[in-house]
Amino acid sequence: MSSPAHAIYSSTLSLNLQGYEFQPQYGVQLIFNETAESLLLCAAVCSQNPSCRTFDYDSSSHRCRLFEADLTNGAIIAMTSQTSIVGSVILSASLYASMYNQSCSACRENRYQTCSSTTNMCQCPGNSYWNGSMCPLQLFANATCSQIDACRSDLNLSCIINSFGEFTQCLIELTTSSTETVYAVWNTTAGSDSNLASNGTGIGKYYPGEGPGNICDRNTSTKYASFGNCNSTASGSPTCSRNTGFYLTLQRGTSLLVAFRFATANSYPQRDPLMITIEGSNSNSIELTRGSSWTLLYNGSSGISTNQTRLTYGSTQWLPKNSTRYASYRFLVNLAMNDGASIPTIQYSEVELLGY
Numbered sequence: 001m002s003s004p005a006h007a008i009y010s011s012t013l014s015l016n017l018q019g020y021e022f023q024p025q026y027g028v029q030l031i032f033n034e035t036a037e038s039l040l041l042c043a044a045v046c047s048q049n050p051s052c053r054t055f056d057y058d059s060s061s062h063r064c065r066l067f068e069a070d071l072t073n074g075a076i077i078a079m080t081s082q083t084s085i086v087g088s089v090i091l092s093a094s095l096y097a098s099m100y101n102q103s104c105s106a107c108r109e110n111r112y113q114t115c116s117s118t119t120n121m122c123q124c125p126g127n128s129y130w131n132g133s134m135c136p137l138q139l140f141a142n143a144t145c146s147q148i149d150a151c152r153s154d155l156n157l158s159c160i161i162n163s164f165g166e167f168t169q170c171l172i173e174l175t176t177s178s179t180e181t182v183y184a185v186w187n188t189t190a191g192s193d194s195n196l197a198s199n200g201t202g203i204g205k206y207y208p209g210e211g212p213g214n215i216c217d218r219n220t221s222t223k224y225a226s227f228g229n230c231n232s233t234a235s236g237s238p239t240c241s242r243n244t245g246f247y248l249t250l251q252r253g254t255s256l257l258v259a260f261r262f263a264t265a266n267s268y269p270q271r272d273p274l275m276i277t278i279e280g281s282n283s284n285s286i287e288l289t290r291g292s293s294w295t296l297l298y299n300g301s302s303g304i305s306t307n308q309t310r311l312t313y314g315s316t317q318w319l320p321k322n323s324t325r326y327a328s329y330r331f332l333v334n335l336a337m338n339d340g341a342s343i344p345t346i347q348y349s350e351v352e353l354l355g356y
Contacts, residue, residue: 011047011111016076016086022056024067024074026140028155032066043087050111050125053091053137058084068127073140093133100130127152141356142258143170160259160354163303163315174255174353175216175248182212182248183288186228188332189243190277190299192291197244201232207345212246215351220311223265225347238338241271241346247288247330254282254325256355262302263313263350271347273302275335278319280326294330297322304348306337311349329353 024030031051036042039057042064046052052066054074060083067074076086096113099106099122104115107122112135116123124135129149138152145151145159151170159167184197186204197206206212207225214222230240257280264272279294287293303314336346 012090013043013087014090018085019079019082020076020086021079021084022054022067022074022086023077024069029067029069029074030065031068034064035062036064037062039085050114054088056084056086070137091134096134127154139170141170141172145170160316171258171354172356174250174252174355176251177216177218179251180216180248182215182246184212184226184246186226186244190279190296190332194247194289197226203227203229203231215246220263220349223347223349225345227345230344232344234344236342236344238340238342240343241336242334243332244346245332247328249328254327256325257319257329257353258355259316259318260354261313261316261352262304262348264304264308264310265347265349266310269307270338270341271343271345272304272337273333273346273348274337276302277332277334279330281328282326288328
């Protein structure tokens with residue numbers, strides 16, 4: 001690896017004592033792993049890469065590694081060999097404040113901010129965000145976050161807002177919009193065997209075209225409408241909606257469910273789910289119809305409020321502290337918003353599973 005003829009970036013670096021290397025928290029933080037003839041050349045490559053916050057160099061193997069990481073999401077660890085050394089870019093608010101949101105001429109040939117092609121203004125480099133004074137690195141799953149863009153959006157992470165309007169932690173939506181297989185159930189309670197529902201207009205059916213797959217299609221204009229123990233020709237009853245729901249096995253594999261949100265359907269607020277249960281399972285697909293395969297994780301509100309606006313999400317609901325990852329989850333509605341009035345179906349448009 002050779003040094004560029006002209007360095008267009010400048011930065012101040014600090015070096016650790018020899019006998020150490022950097023250990024990132026996530027593999028994706030390693031952005032360069034090649035050889036360099038000297039520590040100086042390795043440091044120069046880091047200086048010229050806006051994503052590089054930390055590097056290490058081994059003078060014996062000439063290995064040069066660059067990391068999009070710092071001590072908030074990585075560690076400097078001791079090695080038995082004394083040939084490795086860690087360097088890091090020294091950052092301060094003074095490097096950012098005079099340029100952020102200024103014309104691109106202010107950040108030309110500068111490593112700390114980049115010119116946005118959409119706004120023609122100086123912005124934070126990729127995978128970092130503006131916190132009011134500088135550009136720290138965006139956060140990974142389960143990290144505490146304090147603003148909407150603080151999480152790694154390239155990894156589909158979002159800073160989740162709780163029911164008090166407060167930012168909380170970086171989570172990902174666990175379902176995909178195209179590959180999830182969702183099974184409808186009726187006459188099923190937490191801990192009991194699943195009774196599968198099918199397409200149709202009678203007892204134990206869900207309305208044609210309004211099946212359970214709609215709950216994870218990222219489209220609130222579609223919905224899941226289940227008759228439960230009623231049918232389309234009857235006026236309904238206060239219990240039509242009870243003990244209906246769905247289960248699915250996540251295509252992404254075992255995941256920790258931390259929170260969830262329900263979204264309302266297009267009509268009839270009295271058909272919204274009010275109280276639900278959530279269970280998790282790591283059993284195989286054959287065993288998932290058995291109640292003994294499920295572990296109760298949550299019993300409480302759906303997060304939808306009375307007379308909530310149609311086609312909108314309810315408040316984010318958080319599960320009690322749980323450290324077990326499950327491959328499958330079962331959601332059951334045990335009470336609707338009808339407050340004792342007769343309804344023929346229970347319906348909702350989306351269920352967003354949040355976790356990591």
